[in-house]
Amino acid sequence: MTLLTTLGLRRKNSWEPPTLLDSLLISPLHFIVTIVYSILLFLRGRPFKPPRDKPAIRVVCISDTHDKTNVNVPPGDLLIHAGDLTNAGTAADIQAQLDWLASFPHQHKILVCGNHDSYFDPSARLPEDRGKTLDFKGINYLVRDALTLDFKGGRRLKIYGAPDIPACGGSEMAFQYDRASPPWANTVPIDTDILVTHTPPASQKNHLDLGLGCPGLLKEVWRVRPKLHVFGHVHWGRGRQTVHFDDCQRAYETLVAKRPRGLIRDFFPHSGWVDALWVLAYGVHGVVWKWLMVGPGGNTSSLMVNAALMYGNTGRLGNPVEVVDM
Structure with missing residues (x-):
């Protein structure tokens, strides 16, 4: 560890957000343009508003709880967990998280697994968990699946979920793929309203990913342009960002x-x-x-949400729950 790292002037690893000094040393141009881009997004306002003639659908987004349950989950119509329910990925740990999620009153619940949720991937499952089963208790678990849900006021949302993630660990990590061969091309239905993945899209800190996301997924998001994309994985990247899929963004x-x-x-x-x-x-x-x-309010754009609740690498939940009205 260098003196600058010890003093907090440089980040310790790529999973932490770059400091001001990091950003300037890496690329002053990227740093300045990112600030300008953020200001432009702010000036353009919210990406969308709920319809005036129908009730809004409140979507509550969480991810990366890593065995923890000490979080205040707001009420809503749809609860989405974007993966990494656990640390070790055992059947028992996952079931505890499923029991916790099932205790909430949301009308619908969606789940995709994360790389730490080993049980869900047969190739990563622990030997002692082979043959064990889970009780999902009405939670919709998606593995490269689409599901259409009905809500009040005759409204419907089509949701697609997939757990795949660029390789980031050993064989105990679930659903990993080689970064050179992303599996996303033409996999997401074109009429998807909400996309749920564990990995963020993009690379080089484009979209709440600190440069750890997947460019292949970003290409698929450009093709489909879902109204809402929920993900996690990169704890320090948490938050939300409007995307307009226009010349400025490109x-x-x-x-x-x-x-x-x-x-x-x-x-x-x-x-x-x-x-x-x-x-x-x-x-x-x-x-x-x-x-x-x-x-005002006239945008018809999209929203990306990094819903990670784990506060960096502290081992505790500290990030706010993201709530989106659609």
Whole structure:
């Protein structure tokens, strides 16, 4: 551990958010454009609003509870858990989490497993758990499956869930795949309203993933454009982000997906400067169009939610529960 790390000026590993010094040393351009992009998203407002003539559907999003249950889960219509219910992934530990989830009054509950939930993947299941079964108690467990649910007011939502995740551990980790061969292409139904995965999309800290997400999943999200995408896995990436699937977003993703040039080389002209200018130009156009032509609340965009409740690597739950009205 270096002195700068000890002083808290540099992060300890890639699972922690970069410090200000980290960001400047990696790429001042990426850092500045990310701030500008965040401001542009804020100025464009909420991605969507519930319909005026029908009751809203309240979606409560959680993930990465890792055996813990000491969290206040708000009421709602749909409860989604995006994986990593446990640490060890034993049948007993998973059943305890299922019992906890089943105790909540939400009309519908959706679950995908995380890489720590070994039991769900036969190839990762512990020898002592082979032959054991789980009682899901009405919880809808999705493994590359789609499900349409009915809600009050005649409303319906189609939800697709998948547990697959880029390789990040040993054979005891569930549903891992080689980063070079992502399994997502043309797998999600085009009419999906809510996508639930354990891994975040993208790479190079595009979308709440600290550079640990999957670019292959991002391509699939661009194709389908679900209204809501719920995931977890990267604890320090928790939060929510609007996505518009427009030229501004594409320019931003193009820039941050490029290999960082470092503190000095970033100040010499390169193609990233062009991408940065496009982010600004398209972003300003989007803000002006939204407020002059569409008006407040007129967006028809999407929302990404990293619902991880585990507070970093502290071993305790501390992140707020994400609630979305659709």
